[in-house]
Amino acid sequence: MSVKSIRKIVIICLSIVIMIIAGRAFLIRLNQKEPIVKGPGVTKVAKLSDYFEDLKGTPGDTEVYIMEGEEAGGTALIFAGVHPNEISGVLTTILFIENAKVTKGRIMLIPFANNSAFTTGHPGEAYPMRYSIKTEWGNRWFRFGDRWTNPLHQWPDPEVYTHSPSGQSLSGFDIRNLNRCFPGNPKGSLTEKIGFSIAQLIRKENVNLTIDLHEAEPMYPVINTIVAHQKAIDIAVLAAMNLSAFEGIKIGNELSPERLHGLSHRELGDHTEALVLEIETCNPIQDPLRGRTDEALILTGKDDFILKAGKLGLLFVPYDEHGSPIDERVGRHTSSVSEIISMFSELYPEKEIEFENMPRFAEVIEKGVGHYLSKPEDK
Amino acid sequence: MITFIYYLFCAYIVLLLVWNFIETDSLYEEILYVFVFMPFVLRILRVN
Numbered sequence: 001m002s003v004k005s006i007r008k009i010v011i012i013c014l015s016i017v018i019m020i021i022a023g024r025a026f027l028i029r030l031n032q033k034e035p036i037v038k039g040p041g042v043t044k045v046a047k048l049s050d051y052f053e054d055l056k057g058t059p060g061d062t063e064v065y066i067m068e069g070e071e072a073g074g075t076a077l078i079f080a081g082v083h084p085n086e087i088s089g090v091l092t093t094i095l096f097i098e099n100a101k102v103t104k105g106r107i108m109l110i111p112f113a114n115n116s117a118f119t120t121g122h123p124g125e126a127y128p129m130r131y132s133i134k135t136e137w138g139n140r141w142f143r144f145g146d147r148w149t150n151p152l153h154q155w156p157d158p159e160v161y162t163h164s165p166s167g168q169s170l171s172g173f174d175i176r177n178l179n180r181c182f183p184g185n186p187k188g189s190l191t192e193k194i195g196f197s198i199a200q201l202i203r204k205e206n207v208n209l210t211i212d213l214h215e216a217e218p219m220y221p222v223i224n225t226i227v228a229h230q231k232a233i234d235i236a237v238l239a240a241m242n243l244s245a246f247e248g249i250k251i252g253n254e255l256s257p258e259r260l261h262g263l264s265h266r267e268l269g270d271h272t273e274a275l276v277l278e279i280e281t282c283n284p285i286q287d288p289l290r291g292r293t294d295e296a297l298i299l300t301g302k303d304d305f306i307l308k309a310g311k312l313g314l315l316f317v318p319y320d321e322h323g324s325p326i327d328e329r330v331g332r333h334t335s336s337v338s339e340i341i342s343m344f345s346e347l348y349p350e351k352e353i354e355f356e357n358m359p360r361f362a363e364v365i366e367k368g369v370g371h372y373l374s375k376p377e378d379k
Numbered sequence: 380m381i382t383f384i385y386y387l388f389c390a391y392i393v394l395l396l397v398w399n400f401i402e403t404d405s406l407y408e409e410i411l412y413v414f415v416f417m418p419f420v421l422r423i424l425r426v427n
Contacts, residue, residue, distance in 0.1 A: 004404060007406065007409070008400070008401070008409060011409050011410065011413055012400075012413070014413075015413040015416075015417055018417060019417055019420060019421060022417075022421065022427075023421055023424070023426045023427075026421065026426045026427040027426055030426070120427075152425055152427075155382060155385075156381060156382075156385070
């Protein structure tokens with residue numbers, strides 16, 4: 001056998017080793033889900049496909065955690081993971097699932113709304129696959145995904161995506177962006193079916209209040225704010241006033257634009273009876289201006305390039321060497337959600353929703369997100 | 380249908396790259412072809 005043949009065999013063998021190492025990491029990402037601990041308040045766990053059968057067995061199906069109080073009242077739906085690279089909402093819903101107890105009414109929670117998008121990353125963004133939160137008993141890991149449905153599950157993208165039912169033309173790849181696919185299309189793509197399933201859940205369960213949790217980059221103007229459908233703007237304004245006055249949380253208000261289609265606050269507000277709001281916090285890892293993209297940036301939000309941009313007046317949030325730590329982002333969400341539900345209950349006392357044992361901003365800052373995460377059972 | 384055609388096309392690219400890998404005498408080109416076909420193989424296996 002010649003030297004060249006041996007060399008080719010060695011190179012092929014090395015490439016097989018590399019493919020096995022990389023492939024194993026990708027397969028873990030495709031198939032392994034972080035464990036969620038059902039807290040004392042969880043009375044039932046359903047599947048999103050229970051509300052639209054076509055979703056069953058697809059990568060878009062996901063768990064719906066239901067917390068029912070002993071006293072009848074209204075129903076709220078809180079969901080996150082519409083964009084799996086926006087993690088504070090995911091952690092907030094998980095904190096609800098693992099800590100809260102509903103005493104009146106019902107709260108339904110979907111932590112991983114676009115389950116498919118948790119199984120992939122975005123080419124060229126160098127996102128970590130996972131991040132860990134330190135707890136008193138060790139580290140707990142969570143997936144870090146992409147803004148768009150995994151192209152392994154939905155492909156190809158059209159050149160132009162025509163939103164249903166508005167007919168508005170959007171970017172082709174946004175057919176995989178769940179927050180452009182509401183209220184959904186039962187005969188559409190996987191992502192449109194996920195949007196339709198969530199809308200069906202709202203209709204079938206008579207959800208009165210819907211809250212969608214997001215994050216945004218510091219250079220984006222819709223940040224640290226509550227975006228509300230016009231039916232829910234009074235709740236949003238009252239909640240923002242109280243958060244500012246009583247907890248020192250500066251948060252804005254935005255009215256959902258009527259001419260931009262596909263977003264949860266617009267479409268679920270128009271096509272269901274629920275009052276719909278979306279809350280945004282600040283997540284520097286989403287900013288294209290960022291430097292090193294790693295787990296530290298996810299958790300601390302500290303970045304020298306974004307700091308420089310802040311000094312040049314290019315950001316829409318106050319930003320300094322303190323960064324945007326995950327404890328603050330989750331704390332903002334827990335307080336905002338709690339306040340929105342409280343204001344809803346005041347304005348609609350016949351649909352009151354009450355819950356307990358949920359930390360607010362100051363407590364999350366003091367004790368950290370990890371303090372409120374339970375230890376999963378060994379599996 | 381279009382997805383099936385896409386995977387067939389990926390397989391064809393892999394075959395072309397493997398053929399070029401076998402034929403070439405240049406170490407640089409061997410490494411280059413291997414780097415190029417690795418992601419195609421992972422795509423055909425639907426790993427990424």
